[in-house]
Amino acid sequence: MARRAEPVGAAVGIGAAAVVAALILGALLAVFLRAEAGAGLGPADWAAVRFTVLQAALSAGVSVTLAVPVARALARRRFPGRRWLIALMGAPFILPVIVAVLGLLTVFGRGGWVSHLLGWAGLPPLQIYGLHGVVLAHVFFNLPLAVRLILQGWQEIPAERFRLAAQLGAGPREVRRLLEYPMLARVAPGALAVIFAICLTSFAVALTLGGGPKATTVELAIYQAFRFDFDLGRAAMLSVIQIVLTCAAALVAVRAARRDSPGGGLDRPIRRWDATGRGARVWDTGLIGLAALFLLLPLAAVVLRGAAGVVDLPGVVWLAALISVLVAAISTGLLLVLALPMAAAVAVGRRAGMEIAGLLGLAASPLVIGTGLFIVINPVADPFALALPVTALVNAVMALPFALRILVPRAVQVVERYGRLGASLDLRGWNFARIVLLPRMRAQIGFAAGLGAALSMGDLGVIALFADPEHATLPLQIYRLMGSYRMEAAAGAALLLLALSMGAFWALDRGGRWHAEA
Known part of the structure; x- marks a missing residue:
């Protein structure tokens, strides 16, 4: 499609890809x-x-x-x-x-x-x-x-x-x-x-x-x-x-x-x-x-063993669950902010750069990126004070390749089907995205968001590098309970984490498909 007929601009997507590339390559x-x-x-x-x-x-x-x-x-x-x-x-x-x-x-x-x-x-x-x-x-x-x-x-x-x-x-x-x-x-x-x-x-x-x-x-x-x-x-x-x-x-x-x-x-x-x-x-x-x-x-086994321990969970587990939900929510928001404009840019023909940026998340492990971010942040700020934002950011980048695989095919289909009609009606940029593109991608957006939230909720990676005893996510808290041989509490916390992860995936995926157009 010619550039003058593009229903959505690629600049925001190119900028998002540049941010992802700078983050990973810089680390x-x-x-x-x-x-x-x-x-x-x-x-x-x-x-x-x-x-x-x-x-x-x-x-x-x-x-x-x-x-x-x-x-x-x-x-x-x-x-x-x-x-x-x-x-x-x-x-x-x-x-x-x-x-x-x-x-x-x-x-x-x-x-x-x-x-x-x-x-x-x-x-x-x-x-x-x-x-x-x-x-x-x-x-x-x-x-x-x-x-x-x-x-x-x-x-x-x-x-x-x-x-x-x-x-x-x-x-x-x-x-x-x-x-x-x-x-x-x-x-x-x-x-x-x-x-x-x-x-x-x-x-x-x-x-x-x-x-x-x-x-x-x-x-x-x-x-x-x-x-x-x-x-x-x-x-x-x-x-x-x-x-x-x-x-x-x-x-x-x-x-x-x-x-x-x-x-x-x-x-x-x-x-x-x-x-x-x-x-x-x-x-x-x-x-x-x-x-x-x-x-x-x-x-x-998790369900049967955790059912007995979930009723007597210590307060630190509930605090860790709250932190995990907060990190997952931030990570999911960042994921969509990055993935949606990148998918739109692919839909209007900017495929090569977006795919390379999307695949960078698979080229390095979260711990490698976390180590690099610590080296970058350490001279100017306390990395441990930024543990939760850094964890959310890295989780979003790690989930980005999967989100793009979900979003891109539908974005391409919508732009091919409605792009010229939108241009003839002078629907471009944010108006086209708001009225045409995003409503027809709600199912895919919900699926990508649910997947990103579930992956972030259960991640035990970067948080293990940066976390302090007072700010642990639920997976890290479960590991600590297992290390102290409090297996009943660990089983209850594991059941809680399973319910939160699967619940987040189901709710976001279901929410995306509710009233979504085929």
């Missing part, structure tokens, strides 16, 4: 400059690097290996509640990490449900702390993601190919060799690389389940160098290593995601004649049931 530059003054890394730091790569590789490998048969079972079966089960696969993404960890401890911990069953059988209890605990938590979070990615690959195989295989008399072995294995060769490496990149930036999981110096990730080492040793040079050098690892993994993920299309079809429902046997049905049902149990048991 990273401060880290790089400070790293030059570092005295070097010790054996413990290099051990953290090795452990980070090891746990990420194991977590990604186990997640994808388990996801393949579960995705195959979901692709082959139709049953009541299937759509809801697949939708449930997205719940761990917005589930607060500390809540999930507490649920996993209740189920798989030394005093958990599984250990009690093993005790009745005369077997020793499970040991969840250490490498295996970190991998278990990462599999809980990333197995649903891997299933969704690989299931999409199965659904992309045209139904006509399965029909042709049945007409030619191909059995299950031939279907696997000719149709399924080639698809997995295209899809699985990308899923593996994406999950590996996600697990590289593990902080809260390693903080709660690491179990000691032998199970320390780079993110956790940055936190320890910053919080306990106040060695900014060492924290900066570890941040540089973290950036290199994350960027390398992201590059591999992007390259692995470039795959050839399996070809087009007539969009007919897929029927699997190779999976009609009784044995195949029992196998698929068992796999789907086990996967659902693995996802639902920790959530049920």
Whole structure:
């Protein structure tokens, strides 16, 4: 669309993208400059690097290996509640990490449900702390993601190919060799690389389940160098290593995601004649049931255990809940202030710069950005006094890539459909946005706001660097309760956090869809 016919200006969006780029690149530059003054890394730091790569590789490998048969079972079966089960696969993404960890401890911990069953059988209890605990938590979070990615690959195989295989008399072995294995060769490496990149930036999981110096990730080492040793040079050098690892993994993920299309079809429902046997049905049902149990048991544990502790929560928990709601509200507001003009700028053709700025939030971890902001703020102000605003700002930037993925397609659609009509009626700028664009994006705005609020509510990242004992968010307060072995109070606080996170997501998403135009 020609610039003179643009219904909304791109200047505000370009300015928002420039602010995001300046924030992230400025923090990273401060880290790089400070790293030059570092005295070097010790054996413990290099051990953290090795452990980070090891746990990420194991977590990604186990997640994808388990996801393949579960995705195959979901692709082959139709049953009541299937759509809801697949939708449930997205719940761990917005589930607060500390809540999930507490649920996993209740189920798989030394005093958990599984250990009690093993005790009745005369077997020793499970040991969840250490490498295996970190991998278990990462599999809980990333197995649903891997299933969704690989299931999409199965659904992309045209139904006509399965029909042709049945007409030619191909059995299950031939279907696997000719149709399924080639698809997995295209899809699985990308899923593996994406999950590996996600697990590289593990902080809260390693903080709660690491179990000691032998199970320390780079993110956790940055936190320890910053919080306990106040060695900014060492924290900066570890941040540089973290950036290199994350960027390398992201590059591999992007390259692995470039795959050839399996070809087009007539969009007919897929029927699997190779999976009609009784044995195949029992196998698929068992796999789907086990996967659902693995996802639902920790959530049920949080609800059941937290119900007893929520009535006697100490006052500090309620104060932390209030702080978390305040931080989430500020973060959500900042997110929309940045994301909406950037989405509008993309809709009128300023795509490249907006996408680069949006992806910067995935290039560096929150702790790396937090370290850089501390280095920048420290000479002119007390960073600990600005803990809550900095946390809200970083949470907004971290959620920005996801918000743009939600907002941009709808913004482009609205501008393409109504842009010329608005220009002919002299509706431009804020008037077009107020009368045409924003009302037709209410559903997407609500979804993005709900996602941003839930992610901010459950974040245990930058606040762990800056917080003081009097100003803790709810995730940090839960971690402190767990550290002091007040597990009943921690369980009640976790249930409260779960309710606040899911409630914020539901309320904002529902509010956006209420009376929203299709």
